[in-house]
Amino acid sequence: MPHANGTTNGGSSLRLPVPGSTKAFWHTELHDLADHRSTPELPKECEVLVIGSGYAGASVAYNLAKSASTLPNSIVILEARQACSGATGRNGGHLRPDLYGHIPNYIKRYGVEAGGEWAKFEIAHVQAIKKLVAEEDIDCDFTLTRTTDCWADEEAARKAKANYDLMTSLGLPYMEDVDFVYGPKAAGVSGVKDANASATYTAGTIFPYKFIMALLARALDSGKVNLQTNTPATAIHDDPAGGFVVETPRGSIKAKKIVHASNAYVSGLLPEYEKSIVPCKGVCVSITVPEGKTAPYLTNSYIVRDGDKVLSYLIPRDDGSIIVGGTAAIFYPHLEQWYNNTDDSTMIAASEGYYDSFMQRTFRGWEDSEASVSKAWTGVMGYSWDSLPHLGEVPGKPGQYVLAGFNGHGMPVIWLAAEGIAKMVATGKSYEDVGLPWIARTTEERLQKAQKGPEGGDILA
Structure with missing residues (x-):
């Protein structure tokens, strides 16, 4: 894990971004x-x-x-x-509030009022950014859309349904924007082949x-x-x-x-x-369809959890390409490749190749698209304790x-x-x-x- 070394007046090891980063x-x-x-x-x-x-x-x-x-x-x-x-x-180009990940945890830790306040804080960003982009006339491909969560694993789908039921039972008003589908219809509604549950709500995509x-x-x-x-x-x-x-x-x-x-x-x-x-690395790629081939045009952004509970987040681009990232469940056991690691000049070896045929095996209608990864990169995020x-x-x-x-x-x-x-x-x-x-x-x-x-x-x- 190469990094720049030095010391601050506090005596801590100084870690700086490395040269030669992968190109996003x-x-x-x-x-x-x-x-x-x-x-x-x-x-x-x-x-x-x-x-x-x-x-x-x-x-x-x-x-x-x-x-x-x-x-x-x-x-x-x-x-x-x-x-x-x-x-x-x-x-990954998402402007996507979180409703099913940390919010239920925040409610358990800090109470319904505090958890709901944080959810509203995230949700407010969608319209705030939309307004800012319009006022400043910023060309950044901002799109107001729906985001679709999908769970393929049956156990994960049941937990998602339980979370949905919990959040709606608490009377949180923003849940009125959520459309949740559980069971056989989820695959048809979402377009994700193996989905056992899906949920959609308002979000945005952007050229960050x-x-x-x-x-x-x-x-x-x-x-x-x-x-x-x-x-x-x-x-x-x-x-x-x-x-x-x-x-x-x-x-x-x-x-x-x-x-x-x-x-x-x-x-x-x-x-x-x-x-x-703590600095932690992640993976993102661009997927394109070769000239002469066609694929269904996606309008929503997605988070897809496959049958092995591997999470991927993706957005469609107006040129028909897809930006997708994730795979943490695959590289998670290999701590040295991602945890406390600031080297964004190298990919995470454990998950290489995962997205090679991702669209074909995940979405209906993409089977003959010949969609493939055209660019792959990594980045360093700050994960809090x-x-x-x-x-x-x-x-x-x-x-x-x-x-x-x-x-x-x-x-x-x-x-x-x-x-x-x-x-x-x-x-x-x-x-x-x-x-x-x-x-x-x-x-x-x-x-x-x-x-x-x-x-x-x-x-x-």
């Missing part, structure tokens, strides 16, 4: 800002320093730049590699790289934001004059406040998060904020979280005052539970 479909045509530096030299100081230029970093910078407040006037974004070259630029690069461009247009790509932050020190000094290979920069938005890499500069947010992101001011470090640990599920979480963090940074408001769900607030208690709990937490449960 989304990066086929790089944006003009991919290697952008707003100024040839690193600025000497700024009011707010944002570490990371993916979804989290770009969203915070955009919201700070667009803030009604007159401050901050100077925002610098540091990116270790090219802009949006990390997990955001490598994901185009979306984030557009946000960065709008932020830069404000005149308040300076983007410095290929410039990793390597250490943070308190400045005796107030604020912080952040070191990079190109020199140091002083900042009054810092936003840690590097997700899987956050513990390199915040060693207290080493057990709380308790499956919740860490949002808010870093415990014991006033002036430093964190927005990280999205468990491969950041699209329906980050935008509104970034709005809240930006308000905290710009106005000094508390976490509670900006209206973010309390269960995701980063706290000393959560950090200590991860330190003392079993290795891996929810990640390896």
